[in-house]
Each structure stands twice: as C-alpha cells, then as structure tokens.
Amino acid sequence: QVQLQESGPGLVKPSETLSLTCAVSGYSISSGSYWGWIRQPPGKGLEWIGSIHHSGSTSYNPSLKSRVSISIDTSKNQFSLKLSSVTAADTAVYYCARGLSTAMATGLWGPGTLVTVSS
Amino acid sequence: EIVLTQSPGTLSLSPGERATLSCRASQSVSGNYLAWFRQKPGQAPRLLIYGASNRDTGIPDRFSGSGSGTIFTLTISRLEPEDFAMYYCQQYAISPGTFGQGTKLEIK
Numbered sequence: 125q126v127q128l129q130e131s132g133p134g135l136v137k138p139s140e141t142l143s144l145t146c147a148v149s150g151y152s153i154s155s156g157s158y159w160g161w162i163r164q165p166p167g168k169g170l171e172w173i174g175s176i177h178h179s180g181s182t183s184y185n186p187s188l189k190s191r192v193s194i195s196i197d198t199s200k201n202q203f204s205l206k207l208s209s210v211t212a213a214d215t216a217v218y219y220c221a222r223g224l225s226t227a228m229a230t231g232l233w234g235p236g237t238l239v240t241v242s243s
Numbered sequence: 244e245i246v247l248t249q250s251p252g253t254l255s256l257s258p259g260e261r262a263t264l265s266c267r268a269s270q271s272v273s274g275n276y277l278a279w280f281r282q283k284p285g286q287a288p289r290l291l292i293y294g295a296s297n298r299d300t301g302i303p304d305r306f307s308g309s310g311s312g313t314i315f316t317l318t319i320s321r322l323e324p325e326d327f328a329m330y331y332c333q334q335y336a337i338s339p340g341t342f343g344q345g346t347k348l349e350i351k
C-alpha cells in the first residue's frame with residue numbers, strides 16, 4: 125500500500141531554512157496525485173502549507189507563500205519542502221500527505237516529524 | 244479563505260452512545276469537498292470521510308457524514324473506546340485548504 129515518510133533535521137536555527145523530504149513507497153509519484161505539506165504546532169490545530177502536482181505545478185498558502193517552496197524528484201520518488209527565514213512560530217510537527225481530487229486534498233498522511241526552531 | 248467553525252469544542256459521551264459533530268463554513272464549499280479526520284494523541288490525522296459523505300477505505304460504517312453548502316455533520320452511531328480523540332473537518336475546494344479548530348471527543 126502507499127506509504128509516506130517525512131525526514132529532515134529536528135532542530136533549525138532562527139532565520140535559517142527548514143528543509144524536509146517526504147519519501148513515497150508503494151506508488152510512483154509521477155503517476156499522478158497531489159503531494160502536500162501540513163503542519164501542527166504543539167497542542168494546536170492544523171495548517172495547510174501547500175502542495176505540488178505530479179506535473180510540477182504548485183499551490184501555496186498565501187500566509188506562507190513568500191517563504192515556501194515545494195519541489196518534486198520523480199527519480200527518487202520523493203518531494204520536498206523548504207521554508208525560509210524561520211522563527212519560533214514555525215515550530216511544529218510537519219506532515220506530508222497525498223491528495224487525489226484537488227491541490228488542497230489530504231487523504232493519506234505520513235506519521236509526521238517535529239521540527240523545533242531554536243538557537 | 245473559507246473559515247471552518249466546529250462545534251462543540253468538547254463533547255463528553257460514554258462508549259456505545261451516539262456522537263454528532265458539526266462543521267460550519269463561512270461560505271459554500273463547492274463540490275462538497277469537505278473531509279473529516281480523526282487524530283489520536285501522538286498520531287497523524289486519519290481520513291474518515293471525504294466528499295462530505297463518502298467513507299474512506301477501511302472506515303467502519305458507524306461513521307457517517309452528511310451536509311452540503313455551509314453545514315456539515317459527522318455522526319458516530321455507537322462510540323468505541325478508540326473513537327475518543329480529536330476530530331477535524333477540512334475543506335479542499337478553494338485554496339488555501341483550511342481546517343476547523345477541532346472537536347475533542349472525551350469519555351464521560
């Protein structure tokens with residue numbers, strides 16, 4: 125079955141760039157679907173960050189758009205998130221997800237990874 | 244953006260009882276692109292319902308979704324111990340995708 129797994133540094137310094145990768149297994153990422161990122165600050169709710177279509181087109185949350193970049197690597201069957209100029213407010217569990225119907229759909233999620241922004 | 248408001252904030256019930264959770268949208272959700280998720284502590288959200296009323300694969304039939312436009316409901320007919328968790332609705336019709344603030348379903 126399709127599975128997603130996030131990876132990347134658990135600690136990032138303020139003003140630096142957060143970089144995460146989502147490895148997809150059980151499905152070829154180039155075959156279709158939307159591949160997205162969502163985050164959840166500790167003890168709080170969910171925020172959709174953005175997504176990328178298998179064709180390469182992207183959609184971002186306007187609240188983060190100036191700092192976010194999502195890319196796809198079909199050769200490695202993975203996609204990535206970069207969030208620049210991070211602050212403590214970016215501390216959260218970051219989830220990757222697969223959507224089928226729209227760029228904002230999030231049907232299947234990875235287990236998530238906690239990223240802490242601190243010096 | 245579409246703001247989703249869930250009610251109640253906390254719902255206290257006993258196993259075997261019926262739960263009714265509400266999600267109200269600030270504007271109509273086109274195509275009924277509304278999903279419901281259950282999140283257990285320390286876990287990722289799990290999709291329960293998509294398209295307002297369609298159960299995801301493997302979701303038991305005690306879960307049902309209904310509604311259209313701006314008012315949506317998740318009903319759990321007979322609560323099992325594993326159902327006591329957080330529940331979120333999400334609209335995926337218009338960017339940015341947005342989530343409700345959540346309903347905590349706790350054991351009474």
